[in-house]
Amino acid sequence: DQQVKQNSPSLSVQEGRISILNCDYTNSMFDYFLWYKKYPAEGPTFLISISSIKDKNEDGRFTVFLNKSAKHLSLHIVPSLPGDSAVYFCAASAWDNYGQNFVFGPGTRLSVLP
Amino acid sequence: DVKVTQSSRYLVKRTGEKVFLECVQDMDHENMFWYRQDPGLGLRLIYFSYDVKMKEKGDIPEGYSVSREKKERFSLILESASTNQTSMYLCASTIMGKEQYFGPGTRLTVT
Numbered sequence: 001d002q003q004v005k006q007n008s009p010s011l012s013v014q015e016g017r018i019s020i021l022n023c024d025y026t027n028s029m030f031d032y033f034l035w036y037k038k039y040p041a042e043g044p045t046f047l048i049s050i051s052s053i054k055d056k057n058e059d060g061r062f063t064v065f066l067n068k069s070a071k072h073l074s075l076h077i078v079p080s081l082p083g084d085s086a087v088y089f090c091a092a093s094a095w096d097n098y099g100q101n102f103v104f105g106p107g108t109r110l111s112v113l114p
Numbered sequence: 115d116v117k118v119t120q121s122s123r124y125l126v127k128r129t130g131e132k133v134f135l136e137c138v139q140d141m142d143h144e145n146m147f148w149y150r151q152d153p154g155l156g157l158r159l160i161y162f163s164y165d166v167k168m169k170e171k172g173d174i175p176e177g178y179s180v181s182r183e184k185k186e187r188f189s190l191i192l193e194s195a196s197t198n199q200t201s202m203y204l205c206a207s208t209i210m211g212k213e214q215y216f217g218p219g220t221r222l223t224v225t
Contacts, residue, residue, distance in 0.1 A: 006156075009154070032211075034214075041218075042219065043118070043204055043206075043218045044157070044216045046214070046215070049213055089156060098164050099145055099164045100210050100211065101162070102214060104158075105156050107156050
């Protein structure tokens with residue numbers, strides 16, 4: 001059973017418009033959430049994160065929103081650029097007896113059309 | 115800048131061969147991870163290590179083992195490669211409470 005879900009496998013957006021990528025989680029023990037971006041044949045690179053004590057974090061064109069009661073987070077990219085075309089993974093983190101562990105969603109492929 | 119390197123970008127092996135994938139990080143991170151990425155399944159955790167000589171099973175450890183003899187190096191071993199282990203393998207490291215840093219990945223094909 002997936003603990004982190006990204007229900008849209010793909011998303012197409014016009015250049016200059018807003019991209020909204022969504023992520024849902026089931027485990028209430030998650031307290032740190034991250035978004036990664038991945039280009040083909042490369043490893044994922046960290047984009048932005050948010051702690052569970054916040055509901056919004058912003059970094060340039062990227063904003064992550066967290067709704068703890070709904071167990072939902074979203075990544076907004078404004079404006080979207082062709083270079084943003086990639087697969088975006090949502091990840092959630094919790095602590096266990098061995099330290100910090102991360103659970104990833106299946107990814108959403110974003111295509112920004114010129 | 116944190117650097118995570120993986121020994122091979124592309125690898126082709128035969129069924130039944132023993133395969134070694136190596137990962138090295140240069141930032142003195144305690145935690146290291148091995149994932150495999152398959153289309154539609156995201157990143158699935160194979161094994162992780164929170165210290166030298168320590169290892170813990172992830173979600174899909176069957177058919178794999180790991181070794182961490184030095185803090186900077188975390189090896190993934192496929193004891194007897196099978197075709198269903200054809201995948202992209204990603205190594206990551208992290209300092210506790212922060213984001214993970216990933217290597218470039220190894221695309222393994224088992225024929």
